[in-house]
Amino acid sequence: MVFLPSLPAHMQRRAPSRRLGVWLWALALCLCLFGEGAPAWAADGEGDITLSSRYWIDASGVQSVDEVAAQPAGTLVEMDGFRSFSLGSSALWMRLDLPRLDPSQRWFLLLSAAAFTNEVDLYQRGADGGWIRQRAGDHLPVAQWDHPDQTPVFAIDAKVQGPVWLRVMNSPTPTSPRLQLLTENSLQTKRYWTFLMVGGYLGFGLLVLFLGWVHARLYGDRAFVAYCFYVAFMLGFQAAFTGIGGLFFWDQSARWNDMAPAVFMLWLTASGIWFVREVCAVSRHHRGVDRFVIAWSVFGLLYPLLYVNLQTPAAFAVLNLYGLLSVLLSVALCLWTWRLGEAYSGWLVLGFLPVHLGYPFPALRSAGVLPDSWAMQYAVLIGSAIEIPLLLYILHRRAKDFNENRARLRALESTDPLTGLTIPLVLTLRLRDALRRSRRYGHRCGMVLVELANHAEIVDREGREAGDRALVVAASRLSAVVRDVDTVCRVSDTRFAMLIEGPQRPEQLKLLAQHVVARGLERVPTLPVELTLRFRLVSATLPESGDSSEAANDDERLMERLHRALDRLASEPRRVVLHLPVRMPAGA
Template sequence: MNNTSGYDASMTRLSAKASLARWAALLLLASFCWTTLAMAQPLTDPGIQDNNTTLRDITMQGRILLDPTAEQTIEEVVAKGADFEPLTSPRGFQLKGAALWMRFELPELDPAQRWYLMLDGGAFTDRVNFHQGDPAQGWKEQVAGDHVPVAEWSVPDRSPVFAIDTAQLPGPVWLRLTNEPSPLSPRVYLIAEDELQNKRVWTYLMIGGYLGFGLLVMFLGWVHARLYADRSFVAYVIYVACMLGFQVAFTGMGGFFFWPNAAWWNNAAAPIFMLWLTASGIWFVREVCAVSRYHRKVDRAVLAWSAFGFLFPIPYLLLNTPPMFTILNIYGLLSVLLSFSLCIWTWRLGEKYAGWMALGFLPVHLGYPFPALRAAGVLPDSWATQYAVLIGSAIEIPLLLYILHRRAKEYNENRARMRALDSADPLTGLTIAPVLYLRMRDAVRRARRYGHHCGVFLVELSNHGEIVAKEGRETGDRALVVAASRLSRVVREVDTVCRISNTRFAVLVEGPLRQATLKVIAQHIVAKGLEQGPTLPADLPLRFRMVSALLPSEEIPFAEDEDRDERRFLGHLHKELDRLAEDPKKNVLHLPFVPSMPPASMA
């Protein structure tokens, strides 16, 4: 028997692992598909082929000049026109206090539309100055960037946008860009007003829907935290909040909508939320995977790693140097590896939901390299670097909530079963005797108040010894379980069935009740016992012997604060049932009244 149970348990574990592997393969395939689509987005357009085109990438048409002092004026830069070099490929520039100048030769554009120059990736630009010459007024300058409040930008938007004076075209325009400590990798678009408005609408719709969905998930996570009293949901809510904050800051929506006059915070929000997001993610993994259950030192190390992420924004913002930026990137990369490793490690040690957590984090883990490599200067600004993590988190957040819900539900059911053991018979699942005594007292109190009777049966499985002698103890226990089930089906849900001793059951039937009703119930109990079932031998039906009585009786006043009166009452029924066993031809005894007995308080 033990070998069979071990085999079944082993097969169950193998089946769970196979299911997890199948889901991992499907999620990997889906994530690979959308990641491939993100990478397939063209980084540059071949060139301006049609002046009526309303959106075009002109990055590769620009010529660049590096100003190492960052102090040259537009007049000085224009005078060095011969020193400008062509930008042959998308690349990052680690400026380190320098300024990058870009010159674009714009053709004559359709004057029926208003035209703009737009930079993608506003989170990686401290300051941008746009210059366009005007013979009558000199140089026209427009300004944008993280070091300037969005409300003061020439054209407030989520990323730098500059209006072009089409009357001065064809002719060159200049951009001056600065950024520290992350590398600068500009991507410049020439865009018409209708296309710019269309792009705004779709961007706001997409990111707004994402934020609304994230807030709903946060609310559901908090409801689950209150419902299940599980710290994992608290960590999840904090993780989602940091994820939403990071996306708001990284996409530029925060500076445009939430803090348009706070330039310092607009510049600092993205790295701060990135560090808090990573730290809260590690804390979340620690809570769900129960790392402390498997290794105390590893748990302390993980907790310290998470605390480092919450505190590191202080030195990062105070120093704001390339080495600190490198530490930030390394921390993010190692945190991705750490979270995945912790999930797999604890899953292999037997933490069932840790494996599902690894799958839940997978969409963000696959999308994280795009902005990370962009921040390191390896990749230029692109659709993938802007939205890979956003799309991944939109897939991840509901997955993690569902996994947490299943985990909490299973653990809550286990706790409920453990609590039920304190008030239920371990073998049959019936109510235990102390609960029966309380319900008897309440039933008697109600019966006296409304002037009716309730009934009590004491039922014995009379042929239990015969079943054990013929089929063994296991079959005897099964017979008791079947007996409990059949007794429960005879009475109503408001009635109580309790296992009083090894083979005897007490049944409390709520009123109003008459003696004739007790006789009908007794007939049903006897008939239920004689029914054939697949779990017991056909030649051994359940034979019930029972005694019944009506409550309350004026001769038995129940005490208000003790259960000795209920015990004495059931003790009397036990004696009557013992006498009934002496007569093998009789199985049911209905007591017309209860003999007078003094209450426990007077005994």
């Protein structure tokens, strides 16, 4: 059980504890529904026959079926329970005394856990009394099995009476054989359900992988790249672990069919640690820890080269230990960076939780602690089916928040922090462009300089915060009276400039000035009733007719003249609007 400290207050409001509980209950329900030992469609004589068998271990691993069958009956040991066998170079022989079978049906013996069985041979006497051998296992290409399937399957002749011998060899992983006797119809139904479940999982995984790559291209975030590798290796691991890959994708390669589960498991774990490093931003908090995490991931990516060549119990122990420690490392990194302020690290622990809860089942099964079962085979698959979309959603929210923050930072470079209007530099550039267009096309544009005349009175009566709110409201009302193509800018503490794109006539500019003054007199909800926004403004149409000199379009001199006119207007309290024609002699 993973212990997660309480989340911050702003995260507790959205904490998905109930949703997580629903997912975990759904996982448990799936295990209960599909984890039964005997299928629901079993007919008479069908079912699990593992416990009705007897076994003997050939330490030399070279004895033939005749030698084993000739041994005294007391040599064999009854299978009193589901158990695992660490064989090494030994061979496990199982004697199956089959019940009387309906000869009108075709019967098959199914051995589960194809990803952990190297060599499996079934011996049954033929009509002539000789042994008929059927072969399967990872050391033989699936295409060369007598009955190619995701897991070893052998045909049983119902007309022949007598025991059936099964020889199993597996190294370095332990083996825990589970044997089911099925009719052809039951076997086909079992196949269909397996293909439906695994195929749906792989199709869903490919869809999520595509969405992850789209997000990586959209946001340019390396965390999505690591996520795509993690999902790809997860799909490869599940295809190899369930035997679907050996049946459909690499049915001609026995070597890769044997190595694929371990290799994909190592790559999956290494990419998962890399993914945690990117999401948790470990490099931002501690350089030494970041280097250790990188080395840990690189080890997981390169260790398959050593494991494939060694194939020893010690190498397999290192593989299991690497997987277990990686789970602990990922949780520790998430909690550590979450405590340092990385909010999404806490969510990442919840995202990984379904796989972390399902991981012990196949890990303990491969270590020989637990026998094979349906839960051992599909626990990680069900957990990853829940985990993969959860991680994508967490990454999407993270990238969206970061993208919004970057957009705000970029906007700060061209907007006023208090009012959100454009900065004077942007106004200057747009004014120059407007003057060029006016000269080229022969029409006029407008320029209005507005001052919040009673800002000092508002500050004296209500405080500086009220004065700032008044400036924000003033900016909002000035923006509301112009068009989208026009520009409103705060040029000083209490003054605003409005560039009205052409063509404009002086009458239209005068009408706009009246609207500005009227909007200021509307009541401000955050201020007392008697305090309204009293605007004082100066306007001009540009350029003046008959003057086409470059100096007439000088934006700096134009703004200086407007400011001087607005300063002179302050000495006339009863006058709030001045329409100023701009006249600059050539060469001024």
